[in-house]
Amino acid sequence: MHFKDKLAAIQKEKKSLLCIGLDPEIEKLPPAIGQRKDAIYVFCREIINATAAFAAAYKINFAFFERFGAEGWQTMEKIAGEIPAGCLSIADAKRGDIGNSAKHYAEAIFGRLGFDAVTANPYMGKDSAEPFLDWKDRAVFFLGLTSNPGAIDFQFFQQNGQPLYAAVAQHVEQWNSTHDNCGLVVGATKSEKLRQIRQIAPGLTFLIPGVGAQGGTVATVLQNIGDSNALISASRSIIYSGSNDDFAEAAAAEARRLQAAMQPFIAC
Amino acid sequence: MHFKDKLAAIQKEKKSLLCIGLDPEIEKLPPAIGQRKDAIYVFCREIINATAAFAAAYKINFAFFERFGAEGWQTMEKIAGEIPAGCLSIADAKRGDIGNSAKHYAEAIFGRLGFDAVTANPYMGKDSAEPFLDWKDRAVFFLGLTSNPGAIDFQFFQQNGQPLYAAVAQHVEQWNSTHDNCGLVVGATKSEKLRQIRQIAPGLTFLIPGVGAQGGTVATVLQNIGDSNALISASRSIIYSGSNDDFAEAAAAEARRLQAAMQPFIAC
Numbered sequence: 001m002h003f004k005d006k007l008a009a010i011q012k013e014k015k016s017l018l019c020i021g022l023d024p025e026i027e028k029l030p031p032a033i034g035q036r037k038d039a040i041y042v043f044c045r046e047i048i049n050a051t052a053a054f055a056a057a058y059k060i061n062f063a064f065f066e067r068f069g070a071e072g073w074q075t076m077e078k079i080a081g082e083i084p085a086g087c088l089s090i091a092d093a094k095r096g097d098i099g100n101s102a103k104h105y106a107e108a109i110f111g112r113l114g115f116d117a118v119t120a121n122p123y124m125g126k127d128s129a130e131p132f133l134d135w136k137d138r139a140v141f142f143l144g145l146t147s148n149p150g151a152i153d154f155q156f157f158q159q160n161g162q163p164l165y166a167a168v169a170q171h172v173e174q175w176n177s178t179h180d181n182c183g184l185v186v187g188a189t190k191s192e193k194l195r196q197i198r199q200i201a202p203g204l205t206f207l208i209p210g211v212g213a214q215g216g217t218v219a220t221v222l223q224n225i226g227d228s229n230a231l232i233s234a235s236r237s238i239i240y241s242g243s244n245d246d247f248a249e250a251a252a253a254e255a256r257r258l259q260a261a262m263q264p265f266i267a268c
Numbered sequence: 269m270h271f272k273d274k275l276a277a278i279q280k281e282k283k284s285l286l287c288i289g290l291d292p293e294i295e296k297l298p299p300a301i302g303q304r305k306d307a308i309y310v311f312c313r314e315i316i317n318a319t320a321a322f323a324a325a326y327k328i329n330f331a332f333f334e335r336f337g338a339e340g341w342q343t344m345e346k347i348a349g350e351i352p353a354g355c356l357s358i359a360d361a362k363r364g365d366i367g368n369s370a371k372h373y374a375e376a377i378f379g380r381l382g383f384d385a386v387t388a389n390p391y392m393g394k395d396s397a398e399p400f401l402d403w404k405d406r407a408v409f410f411l412g413l414t415s416n417p418g419a420i421d422f423q424f425f426q427q428n429g430q431p432l433y434a435a436v437a438q439h440v441e442q443w444n445s446t447h448d449n450c451g452l453v454v455g456a457t458k459s460e461k462l463r464q465i466r467q468i469a470p471g472l473t474f475l476i477p478g479v480g481a482q483g484g485t486v487a488t489v490l491q492n493i494g495d496s497n498a499l500i501s502a503s504r505s506i507i508y509s510g511s512n513d514d515f516a517e518a519a520a521a522e523a524r525r526l527q528a529a530m531q532p533f534i535a536c
Contacts, residue, residue, distance in 0.1 A: 023369075063369035066376040070341035077338055094365050096389055098416040101291075101331035108334040121364055121389045123411055125418020143391055148366040150393020153439055157432055159425050164432065171421055 003116055003139035003181055006088060007205065007231075010056045015263040017228060018255060019057040019090065019207065021235030022047070022079065023064050028240055030247045040065075043247075044079045047239050050248035054259040057088035057116075057231050059207075080113050088116045088231075090207070094143065096121030096128055103131040110135045117141060119185060119207070122168050129175055136179035139205060142172050144197060147187025147210040165193075166200055173201040183207055188217055188232070194224035206230040211258070212237050218258060222265040234258060271384055271407035271449055274356060275473065275499075278324045283531040285496060286523060287325040287358065287475065289503030290315065290347065291332050296508055298515045308333075311515075312347045315507050318516035322527040325356035325384075325499050327475075348381050356384045356499075358475070362411065364389030364396055371399040378403045385409060387453060387475070390436050397443055404447035407473060410440050412465060415455025415478040433461075434468055441469040451475055456485055456500070462492035474498040479526070480505050486526060490533040502526060 001009075011017060024040045033039050033046075048058060060080060065072035083089040091113065095105045109118045110132075117139040120132055132140045145155055145165040155165040169184055176182035186197055188210035198206075206225060211217050211234045218232060238258070242250025269277075279285060292308045301307050301314075316326060328348060333340035351357040359381065363373045377386045378400075385407040388400060400408045413423055413433040423433040437452055444450035454465055456478035466474075474493060479485050479502045486500060506526070510518025 061365075061369055063363075063365055063372035063376070067372040067380065069376065069380045070338050070345055072376075073338035073341045094389070095331075095362070096364075097329075097331055097362050098414070098418075101329055104331035104335040108331070108337065108340075112335065112337045121362075121391050123389050123391045123422060124414050124416060125421030125423070127416050127418040129418070146366070146392050148392060148395050150366075150395040150397070153393030154391060154432065154436065155393070157425060157427050157435060159427060164422065164425055167425060168422065 002137050003088070004205065006116065007056065010086065010088065011228060011266055013086070014054065014056060014259070015266050016054055016056045016259040017230055017232050017262045017266065018055050018259050019059050019231040019233040020047070020051055020055045020238055020255060021059045021061060021092070021209065021233050022239065023061045023235045024239065025064065030242070030244050032245045041075050041078055045082050046248045047251050048082050048084070050252040051238065051255040052084050052087060054252070054255040055087050057090055058083050059090040059092045059233055061235070062091065062093040077113060080115065089114070090141070091115040091118040094119050094121050096124050098124060099127050099131060102128050106132045106135055110138050117183070119143065122172065126171070126175060133175060133179060133181060136181055139181045139183050141183035141185050141205070141207040142168065144168050144172070144184040145186050145190050145193055147189040151187070166197065169197050169201040169204070173203055176203050185209065188221050191217070191220050191224050194221060195226070198225050198227070204229070207233060209233040209235070218261040219265075222262065228266050232258070232262065270405050271356070272473065274384065275324065278354065278356065279496060279534050281354075282322065282324060282527070283534050284322055284324045284527040285498055285500050285530045285534065286323050286527050287327050287499040287501040288315070288319055288323045288506055288523060289327045289329060289360070289477065289501050290507065291329045291503045292507065293332065298510070298512050300513045309343050309346050313350050314516045315519050316350050316352070318520040319506070319523040320352050320355060322520070322523040323355050325358055326351050327358040327360045327501055329503070330359065330361040345381060348383065357382070358385045358387070358409070359383040360387050362387050362389050364392050366392060367395050367399060370396050374400045374403055378406050385451070387411065390440065394439070394443060401443060401447060401449060404449055407449045407451050409451035409453050409473070409475040410436065412436050412440070412452040413454050413458050413461055415457040419455070434465065437465050437469040437472070441471055444471050453477065456489050459485070459488050459492050462489060463494070466493050466495070472497070475501060477501040477503070486529040490530065496534045500526070500530065
């Protein structure tokens, strides 16, 4: 099934746009499981099981696994296998390389690991994107406007009054015309820009990280986008919501709270 | 030892700026070893052993290993261990993410895998670069101007007449002022731009891929840079120079040929 159809079906069923970011740090795990050899796997599995009813997607951040080398990749493969069919899986890998290398990265993420989507860096342009886009039932979220302070360095570079992030949005909207399988990463902290970017790129699914504990942010984000072709991502505020044996219940409560904030914005 | 000191010592000893790219594709390996279960490891080890006298560095392209998942990472770790102390090791991983994720990527590549250098994507700006740069005896090669057709999409975006790739060079030159451990990736096919970029970024080590079978290119590249603070990378033209049992000798001959073309440009 095409990514967008899958997303629409999930949104309809769960009334959720919530993407839960799995960024597990061994140092932050609850003491009850932090000592186990397979602590990261167990932690993520429990989080997934407890929150799946409220989540439209899970996003696995590759950095947190690669720090453990091949062993970390093994854990990541196991966790990817735990994401239920009723949720989308996103490889937060931010890859970007020329054609032949991109082909292998796509094969790794979509073929071998079976993810529904990936995050990618647009800097090298269209031919670095195409090998990912050729997997037409999957989706590729290109970095557009990120929420970190360093976004100012290059993303606001301006040509004839148009910032680079807007040019990226414009190009990706064109790339989307082939298989309708492109998305854009836009930080929630830049919510005043969301409306502008949505006008430039009406067809792209937005992946919006940076929604934290603040109650109002989800509403602000969705009002600015004006539609529900999006996933809103939260990581630490959910997975570290509890710090003891109740970590899974606490994560579920926070996921439910965010899902409830999204519900009014999802078309029936 | 600091990356630049190591590079200078190697250049002095070997009269080489040659970086050999390890992009092994199982489909292209010589029949004699292509059937073995550990074919990719054996192939890379034999290439390294045969060419080490002419190589200043080896560059491992992560995409070609990640296509095999955790198993590919295991192979990559083993191959990284085969790179001799007299050569630099570069992780061609093109990573780029926000602070905490970047910290883990740096830990993976410099800490766990022990690479001397990494390639990174500048799109997310300075705070995505810093966790790598904090490893002050290692080096980070940021994508500047790449040699693929898609480079035109964003790298030539212009603000007041300055293209984005030049702005990246300018920023990275500033980032370099802290630990003198920054480099820039500039494609050899853009050799007319090398002179311009060297003027903007006199302190950066250039990593120059795209030197193929063409005899003159090495000379053109080095004349345009005007110094030897660089590594010139070739991959397929070396590792697939022979296609039979003589693959290692053929690779050595091609590596020696490129090294000989570089020798006149290296200061005594």
